[in-house]
Amino acid sequence: MAENNKRRKVRSESMALDAMHIIIGIAVVVMAVISFLDTERYMFLFPAIFFLAAVLNLVTGKYWLSRTKRERRRRTAAVFQMVFGTILLIFTFLSAMSIWWR
Numbered sequence: 001m002a003e004n005n006k007r008r009k010v011r012s013e014s015m016a017l018d019a020m021h022i023i024i025g026i027a028v029v030v031m032a033v034i035s036f037l038d039t040e041r042y043m044f045l046f047p048a049i050f051f052l053a054a055v056l057n058l059v060t061g062k063y064w065l066s067r068t069k070r071e072r073r074r075r076t077a078a079v080f081q082m083v084f085g086t087i088l089l090i091f092t093f094l095s096a097m098s099i100w101w102r
Contacts, residue, residue, distance in 0.1 A: 017063055024056050043099050050092040057085030 028049055035045040061082035068074040 013063065017060065020059065021056065024052050028052050047092050047096040047099065050088050050095055054085045054088035054092055057081050057088060061085060 031045045031049050031052075035042040035049070061078045061080075061084075064074060064078035065082070068078065
């Protein structure tokens, strides 16, 4: 019985992660297209794009880091994904500062 509950939890977590990937992916693509159509007018979307990409990488990295205990390659990939998410978060703040303080 406990095995069945664990399997349901894994399925629900992976479904939530997939739904998040789809929703954030669509949002990033739409914002990127809008921002490149008129860059000067929609410049404020760039920090939002970086932020959503950072959230996506950080959440996915955390998910895979918690799922893999002994597999060194997947664990290393999850850590690199979290580092990349952190770099994107830094780009978010740099982009926001450069846009709002000019």
